[in-house]
Amino acid sequence: MTMDFLRPATWAEALEAKAERPGAVPVQGGTDVMVELNFDVRRPDALLDLNRVAALGEWSAEEDGRLRVGAGVTYARLIAELGDRLPGLAQAARTVGSPQIRNRGTVGGNLGAASPAGDGHPPLLAAGAEIEVESAARGVRMIPAEEFYLGVKRSALEPDELIRAFWTRPAGGPQYFSKVGTRNAMVIAVCSFALALHPAERRAGTGIGSAAPTPRRAVAAEEFLAAELDWDTGRLDPGLPRRFGELAAGAASPIDDVRGTAAYRRHAVAVLARRTLTWAWHDLWAAGPHEGPHDGPRGRVRRPGGPVAPGDPGDPEKPRREAG
Amino acid sequence: MRVSLTVNGRHRTADDVWEGESLLYVLRERLGLPGSKNACEQGECGSCTVYLDGLPVCACLVAAGQAESREVRTVEGLAGDGRLDPVQEAFTECGAVQCGFCTPGLVVQAHDLLNRTPRPTDAQIREALAGNLCRCTGYEKILDAVRLAATRKAATP
Numbered sequence: 001m002t003m004d005f006l007r008p009a010t011w012a013e014a015l016e017a018k019a020e021r022p023g024a025v026p027v028q029g030g031t032d033v034m035v036e037l038n039f040d041v042r043r044p045d046a047l048l049d050l051n052r053v054a055a056l057g058e059w060s061a062e063e064d065g066r067l068r069v070g071a072g073v074t075y076a077r078l079i080a081e082l083g084d085r086l087p088g089l090a091q092a093a094r095t096v097g098s099p100q101i102r103n104r105g106t107v108g109g110n111l112g113a114a115s116p117a118g119d120g121h122p123p124l125l126a127a128g129a130e131i132e133v134e135s136a137a138r139g140v141r142m143i144p145a146e147e148f149y150l151g152v153k154r155s156a157l158e159p160d161e162l163i164r165a166f167w168t169r170p171a172g173g174p175q176y177f178s179k180v181g182t183r184n185a186m187v188i189a190v191c192s193f194a195l196a197l198h199p200a201e202r203r204a205g206t207g208i209g210s211a212a213p214t215p216r217r218a219v220a221a222e223e224f225l226a227a228e229l230d231w232d233t234g235r236l237d238p239g240l241p242r243r244f245g246e247l248a249a250g251a252a253s254p255i256d257d258v259r260g261t262a263a264y265r266r267h268a269v270a271v272l273a274r275r276t277l278t279w280a281w282h283d284l285w286a287a288g289p290h291e292g293p294h295d296g297p298r299g300r301v302r303r304p305g306g307p308v309a310p311g312d313p314g315d316p317e318k319p320r321r322e323a324g
Numbered sequence: 325m326r327v328s329l330t331v332n333g334r335h336r337t338a339d340d341v342w343e344g345e346s347l348l349y350v351l352r353e354r355l356g357l358p359g360s361k362n363a364c365e366q367g368e369c370g371s372c373t374v375y376l377d378g379l380p381v382c383a384c385l386v387a388a389g390q391a392e393s394r395e396v397r398t399v400e401g402l403a404g405d406g407r408l409d410p411v412q413e414a415f416t417e418c419g420a421v422q423c424g425f426c427t428p429g430l431v432v433q434a435h436d437l438l439n440r441t442p443r444p445t446d447a448q449i450r451e452a453l454a455g456n457l458c459r460c461t462g463y464e465k466i467l468d469a470v471r472l473a474a475t476r477k478a479a480t481p
Contacts, residue, residue: 005325005343005389027387031367034385037344038365047343051390076379098455100433101367103379104386185454186368 004046011055014162015136017048022159024048028056028072029104031097032113056108056164067170068132071108071163078107086168088123088175088194095119095177098185108163111148114155114214121149121215122194122207123177129168135161142167149214173197174280178272179209180260190260193248193272197280202231204280206273211252211265218251221273234285241274241281248273329391331355332401338388347391348372348383351398359399359428370456373429374398380436382455399428402435410480411435414473415466422460430456434470438477444470 006024008014018024024046027033036042050056056072059082067085069078075093079102083090089107096102096119110120111131124131124145131143137160145166148156157163175196181187192209203226206218224247228240254265327350328337338354346365351357351374361371365384372383375397383396402409411434414420421427430453437444437452444452449470458466 003343005387007389007392027390030385030387030390031382034346034387035366037387038346038384043344047387047389049387049390097367098370099452100370100373100380100382100455101385104381 003044005049006046007049007052009052011053011134011164012136014048014050014053015134018162019136019160021046021048026050026112026162028106028109028112029074029101031101031105032109032115050108050162059165062167065169066167068165068167069107070165071111072106073108075102075105075107085170086123086127086175087171088126088177088196089120089168091175091177092119092123092179092192092194095179095181095184095187095189101186107166111155111163111166112157114149114153114157116149116152116212116214117189117192117210118215119177119179119189119192119209121145122192122209123175123196124166124168125207125215125217126175126194126196126205127168127171128196128205129166131166132164133157133161134164140164146217149216152213171196173199174283176276176279178276180268180272188259191252191254191265191268191272193269193276195273195276195280197284199231199284202226202229204229204277206248206251208248208252208269210259211254211269213253216251218248218273221247221251225277229281234281236278236281241277244277245270245272245274325389327388327392329393330395331357332397341388343387343389345388346384347374347376347386347388347396350388350391351383351396357398357400361425361428363425367455368457369426369429370433370453371426371429373432373456375432375436380433397432399432402431409435410476411438411469411473414469414476418465418469418472420461420465420469426456426458426460430458430466434466434473437470438474442478443474446471 006017008017025044026048028050056070059069059073062068075096078093079090096105107120110118129145131148134140143156150156177194179192180190189210191211194207196205206222208218209215221244249266249270252266252269254262256262325341326339327341336355338350348362351360360374360383363369363371367382367385373380374383377395411431433456441448449467
């Protein structure tokens with residue numbers, strides 16, 4: 001079967017090509033699309049190579065304080081160039097594939113594929129990111145991450161639209177991503193969980209991966225944290241992380257499949273939620289008593305994203321954390 | 325379609341390339357460079373690792389058309405001046421090669437590691453090679469080879 005290989009050189013050309021050929025499959029790093037081609041599970045009538053669109057590989061700090069990260073920025077570059085500002089996403093990026101995969105794969109591709117198991121999604125949800133999409137006919141649309149995922153491998157992207165970038169605020173507090181899999185490299189998540197503390201707003205964001213038809217927030221769990229966390233003294237009631245985990249698990253609607261059972265996934269989401277909260281809260285208050293969130297996100301809150309200290313012997317959660 | 329690229333420093337052109345074809349297929353079947361191995365075709369095994377514009381990637385996941393006008397370096401391009409690269413020498417000396425199928429990918433990936441991190445820790449070696457599967461050696465000899473190559477390269481001015 002014939003297939004066309006479209007190679008626009010600019011973003012405008014890419015949008016035109018997608019408008020003319022809505023069936024064309026965009027390909028960035030190829031780490032999903034090429035597998036489908038190699039295994040004959042997909043034969044699109046055209047491939048739309050986005051590697052030549054240089055603008056997609058750029059990121060910038062915007063006037064509103066957010067970062068705009070082009071859809072073609074690879075996981076390797078995200079870790080190297082934005083790991084300090086987007087620690088949750090960088091942690092997720094470190095769990096993607098292998099070095100070779102991270103040299104090619106992109107968050108844009110993760111969004112395009114919209115797999116419920118994509119590692120990039122939970123941190124985007126937890127951070128409250130927005131996805132910038134564009135079509136030649138209707139221009140730019142900003143889609144909140146939580147409205148982007150519609151079903152298994154289905155997103156809010158229209159057939160004539162392409163993903164331009166994602167927008168997110170640099171971390172204002174500790175962020176964590178944790179993932180269950182059979183080994184460290186080359187693993188599709190059995191389930192995953194992302195947490196972002198937003199001390200300035202006295203709330204937390206969450207994202208659940210691979211435990212529902214789409215990546216999703218654990219809204220009741222977030223509301224529980226906003227109501228119950230003691231932002232004034234940092235005291236953490238021992239039962240609070242456990243209850244948070246239960247509420248997070250309650251937001252999941254997993255299935256049994258080859259990677260794990262629904263019951264296991266629900267259990268694991270609770271554990272990941274509990275642990276990530278414990279780590280993040282510990283990080284937030286590690287510098288000792290402070291004025292709390294009134295200091296603002298850049299106040300005495302420890303700068304997130306640096307190397308995490310190895311297990312604190314006093315904290316039973318710490319030593320079990322996997323590297324990366 | 326026609327694809328023109330630079331491979332191991334030489335300008336090469338492949339004709340009649342199918343639009344959905346991988347860079348790996350072009351290298352092996354059209355350009356006579358069978359060093360990069362075709363195994364999993366899904367990025368899991370690392371046997372097809374090549375440099376694309378200086379970054380190691382799985383050639384099976386690069387669409388041939390994406391390599392147009394770009395620079396590729398394969399395992400065949402590592403040796404120079406009639407001499408193996410120190411990584412290749414170390415692999416042969418340490419018994420890091422058994423059936424040999426994974427070797428080209430591991431050699432390219434280890435070559436990249438030592439370029440970026442001349443004296444890697446064991447953890448860094450393991451992380452760098454995490455995407456390269458070997459079913460024969462149990463990896464210990466491979467780790468030995470990377471350590472030996474690092475030592476030798478560090479000793480060479």
